[in-house]
Amino acid sequence: MSERVSLDHCVIHVSDWEQARDFYTRVIGAEAIARPDGGYVFRFGQQQLNVHGPGVPAHPLARVPVMPGNSDLCLRWHGPIDTAKAHLEHEGVAVELGPVRRFGALGEGISLYFRDPDGSLMEFISYEA
Numbered sequence: 001m002s003e004r005v006s007l008d009h010c011v012i013h014v015s016d017w018e019q020a021r022d023f024y025t026r027v028i029g030a031e032a033i034a035r036p037d038g039g040y041v042f043r044f045g046q047q048q049l050n051v052h053g054p055g056v057p058a059h060p061l062a063r064v065p066v067m068p069g070n071s072d073l074c075l076r077w078h079g080p081i082d083t084a085k086a087h088l089e090h091e092g093v094a095v096e097l098g099p100v101r102r103f104g105a106l107g108e109g110i111s112l113y114f115r116d117p118d119g120s121l122m123e124f125i126s127y128e129a
């Protein structure tokens with residue numbers, strides 16, 4: 001196990017800043033931090049989602065820039081997966097698949113799959129029985 005490297009951030013692209021802010025704060029539980037050049041970044045503890053979107057230049061550009069709905073993110077749910085399912089139902093977010101067994105960063109867990117407003121695939125994984 002490397003103590004020298006950990007995930008700092010990854011990038012998503014959204015088509016509507018306020019709709020994304022609402023979803024990522026209300027459903028995912030991120031902190032929305034306004035960028036000086038417009039838009040937001042979303043933080044989860046020590047990790048961050050950098051966000052490309054309307055009116056905000058994406059620098060540096062990847063060879064093929066990420067597009068709205070083109071991301072696939074798995075987030076760890078701290079608690080039983082049933083509480084994640086209840087949370088999503090309470091927020092009116094449809095579960096597309098799950099609970100299903102998956103293999104994540106901590107080994108075998110149980111996951112639920114759902115979508116953000118742009119159609120990007122989201123996954124909550126729980127390692128708790």
